[in-house]
Amino acid sequence: MDLKNVLNEEQYEAAINIEGPLLILAGAGSGKTRTITYRIAHMIKDLDIKSYQILAITFTNKAAKEMKDRVRSLIGEVAENMWISTFHSLCVRILRREIEKLGYTNSFTIYDFFDQKTLVKQCLEILKINTDNFDVSEVIRRISKYKNEFVKPIEALSRESGYREKIFAQIYELYEKKLFENNSLDFDNLIFKTIELFEKCPDVLTFYQSKFKYIMVDEYQDTNYAQYYLVKLLASKYKNICVVGDDDQCIYQWRGADINNILDFEKDYKDTKIIKLEKNYRSKANILNAANKVILNNLRRKDKVLRPINSEGENIKVFKASNAEEEALFVANEIVRLIKNNGYEYKDFGILYRTNSQSRMFEEIFVKNQIPYKLIGVVRFYERKEIKDVIAYLKTIINPSDEISLRRIVNEPKRGIGDVTVDKLSEYANQNSISLFDAMVACSEISTISARTGNTIKEFSKIILDMREKMDLKPSEFIKLILEKVGYMTFFKTSKDSEAQTRLENIEEFINAAVNFEDLNYGCSIEEFLENITLVSEVDKYDENASAVTLMTIHSSKGLEFPVVFMVGMENGIFPSNKCFDEPDEMEESRRLCYVGITRAKNLLYLTHANVRMVYGETNFRTKSKFLMEIPSNLIMNVTFGGEERVSNSSGEVRTFGKFSPTTPFNKPKEIQNDISEDEVKIGRKVHHKTFGEGMICKVENSDGKTRIYVAFDNNGVKKLELGKTPIKFI
DNA sequence: GAAATTTGCATTTTT
DNA sequence: TGCAAATTTC
Numbered sequence: 001m002d003l004k005n006v007l008n009e010e011q012y013e014a015a016i017n018i019e020g021p022l023l024i025l026a027g028a029g030s031g032k033t034r035t036i037t038y039r040i041a042h043m044i045k046d047l048d049i050k051s052y053q054i055l056a057i058t059f060t061n062k063a064a065k066e067m068k069d070r071v072r073s074l075i076g077e078v079a080e081n082m083w084i085s086t087f088h089s090l091c092v093r094i095l096r097r098e099i100e101k102l103g104y105t106n107s108f109t110i111y112d113f114f115d116q117k118t119l120v121k122q123c124l125e126i127l128k129i130n131t132d133n134f135d136v137s138e139v140i141r142r143i144s145k146y147k148n149e150f151v152k153p154i155e156a157l158s159r160e161s162g163y164r165e166k167i168f169a170q171i172y173e174l175y176e177k178k179l180f181e182n183n184s185l186d187f188d189n190l191i192f193k194t195i196e197l198f199e200k201c202p203d204v205l206t207f208y209q210s211k212f213k214y215i216m217v218d219e220y221q222d223t224n225y226a227q228y229y230l231v232k233l234l235a236s237k238y239k240n241i242c243v244v245g246d247d248d249q250c251i252y253q254w255r256g257a258d259i260n261n262i263l264d265f266e267k268d269y270k271d272t273k274i275i276k277l278e279k280n281y282r283s284k285a286n287i288l289n290a291a292n293k294v295i296l297n298n299l300r301r302k303d304k305v306l307r308p309i310n311s312e313g314e315n316i317k318v319f320k321a322s323n324a325e326e327e328a329l330f331v332a333n334e335i336v337r338l339i340k341n342n343g344y345e346y347k348d349f350g351i352l353y354r355t356n357s358q359s360r361m362f363e364e365i366f367v368k369n370q371i372p373y374k375l376i377g378v379v380r381f382y383e384r385k386e387i388k389d390v391i392a393y394l395k396t397i398i399n400p401s402d403e404i405s406l407r408r409i410v411n412e413p414k415r416g417i418g419d420v421t422v423d424k425l426s427e428y429a430n431q432n433s434i435s436l437f438d439a440m441v442a443c444s445e446i447s448t449i450s451a452r453t454g455n456t457i458k459e460f461s462k463i464i465l466d467m468r469e470k471m472d473l474k475p476s477e478f479i480k481l482i483l484e485k486v487g488y489m490t491f492f493k494t495s496k497d498s499e500a501q502t503r504l505e506n507i508e509e510f511i512n513a514a515v516n517f518e519d520l521n522y523g524c525s526i527e528e529f530l531e532n533i534t535l536v537s538e539v540d541k542y543d544e545n546a547s548a549v550t551l552m553t554i555h556s557s558k559g560l561e562f563p564v565v566f567m568v569g570m571e572n573g574i575f576p577s578n579k580c581f582d583e584p585d586e587m588e589e590s591r592r593l594c595y596v597g598i599t600r601a602k603n604l605l606y607l608t609h610a611n612v613r614m615v616y617g618e619t620n621f622r623t624k625s626k627f628l629m630e631i632p633s634n635l636i637m638n639v640t641f642g643g644e645e646r647v648s649n650s651s652g653e654v655r656t657f658g659k660f661s662p663t664t665p666f667n668k669p670k671e672i673q674n675d676i677s678e679d680e681v682k683i684g685r686k687v688h689h690k691t692f693g694e695g696m697i698c699k700v701e702n703s704d705g706k707t708r709i710y711v712a713f714d715n716n717g718v719k720k721l722e723l724g725k726t727p728i729k730f731i
Numbered sequence: 732g733a734a735a736t737t738t739g740c741a742t743t744t745t746t
Numbered sequence: 747t748g749c750a751a752a753t754t755t756c
Binding site for chain 2: 058059060061062063086087088089110112113187188190191219222251252254255354355356357377414534535536553554555556558559574575577579589590593615616
């Protein structure tokens with residue numbers, strides 16, 4: 001391969017240094033993925049390294065897929081045997097083969113956050129711990145922390161001395177025991193158990209060490225201790241380890257990512273070669289310089305600077321809005337203007353914010369102005385109740401020990417197996433040391449359960465047992481069959497719930513997802529399908545070609561780029577958050593986040609902040625973000641809504657900046673749901689209620705300054721509602 | 732049990 | 747403020 005022609009000098013060096021430890025410090029937009037894919041292609045094509053000897057680890061499935069596609073396009077199907085995967089899917093793959101050595105069975109299920117929550121609640125109940133002092137999420141965080149640091153329950157118990165800490169360790173111990181009994185693993189366990197497996201079975205470790213002669217890890221700055229340790233174990237035989245990362249982009253410390261992993265890489269691996277990729281191909285020079293200046297304020301970082309390849313570009317546009325609404329209007333207006341005058345498309349815009357709750361105002365304004373947008377990362381499809389129920393059915397069938405899933409669906413749809421019955425079954429199961437499901441099968445042995453309930457239980461367990469015989473069906477067929485057998489669809493079809501229709505559609509969508517998966521993975525099993533949906537995130541599904549503006553948190557934007565970026569809510573207290581002002585580490589992480597946000601922009605960068613904003617129900621004056629002040633003023637251009645602008649450079653000159661087009665389809669915001677003016681309330685008008693669905697106003701009543709309306713709902717009869725208090729919208 | 736009402740609480744979430 | 751969870755009410 002003619003690498004010299006397609007790579008720059010540093011990239012070339014990175015691509016040809018194959019033996020021994022290599023640290024690639026790759027700044028944002030420096031052609032990192034390109035370098036890695038050529039590196040792999042070079043190894044296979046020029047050096048005759050076998051593809052099955054290569055392991056490449058990424059953080060997202062999307063990144064893994066992209067890398068695989070790009071390698072494939074360079075060298076063709078030989079790439080197929082290469083392991084390119086996320087940490088988690090790598091571990092699942094190993095564990096599915098070997099976990100029996102740890103006493104689990106290979107049909108183990110993976111628990112998501114919600115399953116974890118349920119399990120922790122169970123643990124707290126068993127240990128009789130008052131939930132006032134021990135918040136479930138806090139417990140999960142602590143447990144996760146232990147696992148990220150590879151601390152086993154026994155070690156946690158012996159190391160903790162504080163009163164609370166001891167209790168956390170106790171919960172951790174029980175939680176692990178329960179997970180084991182359920183033959184289930186949580187996300188952190190996938191990595192934890194793989195390490196445990198390697199420690200316990202040196203022959204297994206040796207096998208993988210020998211297999212993976214060449215290892216690459218992307219986004220190394222965001223690895224936690226457990227991941228670091230796992231990589232270290234795997235790489236210790238050949239030490240052909242290449243890690244790629246950017247300490248300035250470490251934004252997951254709060255989740256256990258240890259920035260020292262990248263900062264100390266040279267200490268960990270003797271004779272490390274370091275290559276810096278500092279040429280930035282993505283952003284205009286002004287944008288890049290701003291990013292460089294901001295990040296310079298961090299103390300703990302590797303010395304490097306991003307050098308622009310592109311021209312200066314326009315100045316960074318800063319807009320001070322009087323309030324949140326104006327901020328959103330401004331953004332909407334700019335989008336419309338740029339599309340009209342400068343040939344941009346909707347998909348060229350990314351709106352980035354610190355917290356998901358900030359998206360609301362933008363959505364509202366975009367809806368009103370018919371700007372198509374896609375929201376990433378708020379309500380995840382697989383987190384909807386009905387979808388989780390279907391998944392719980394699958395998990396119950398696949399893994400007979402999974403009590404969490406079984407409990408979830410045992411009375412869903414309602415079939416008369418309530419809490420009392422489940423408690424009886426559970427007690428029997430404990431006494432006889434069998435699983436809850438086996439207790440159900442043997443329910444006739446339990447004297448306290450009536451014959452009628454017993455029959456229902458038998459009927460239910462028979463369905464599950466029958467389904468276990470049908471696991472060779474295609475996933476979509478399998479899902480359809482189970483739903484039919486338990487009458488789930490019929491339940492929704494006859495349900496009065498106004499959400500029923502949506503739920504039904506979601507389930508159909510879920511079946512479609514199964515069909516899609518089958519098409520892409522011929523002959524795949526239900527287990528594979530299930531695994532895929534548990535391990536795939538929202539950002540993975542981000543479609544860069546969809547014609548819509550993207551709204552997402554800065555965190556989710558890592559690895560993406562947009563021709564035009566709006567970073568909104570640039571105010572102290574939001575970004576950086578209040579906490580950062582007390583904790584320097586948090587401030588630095590926040591600054592890195594700011595750096596990530598800025599470097600997403602290719603051509604234009606907008607930073608907006610509001611003078612007044614409502615936060616937690618309180619309206620207060622706001623100050624502009626500390627980070628904004630860190631950008632040299634000669635790179636900034638203050639803009640105003642209408643069109644004129646003021647340049648805040650030293651010379652104080654004023655230029656004109658894109659006039660507001662009169663044809664811009666712009667409406668001032670109209671009613672928000674709760675301040676509907678009374679004269680709009682007319683009999684016959686159609687409304688939508690949050691819980692009751694659609695209906696029509698049939699009577700209006702005015703008394704003591706309140707307006708009450710009577711609405712005949714399509715599915716829920718007539719309700720009397722107070723205007724302004726009830727969540728309705730006109731349709 | 733479901734619906735209405737009150738209370739509480741509030742970053743970021745690659746898997 | 748706006749929401750989800752907890753609690754009370756019907």
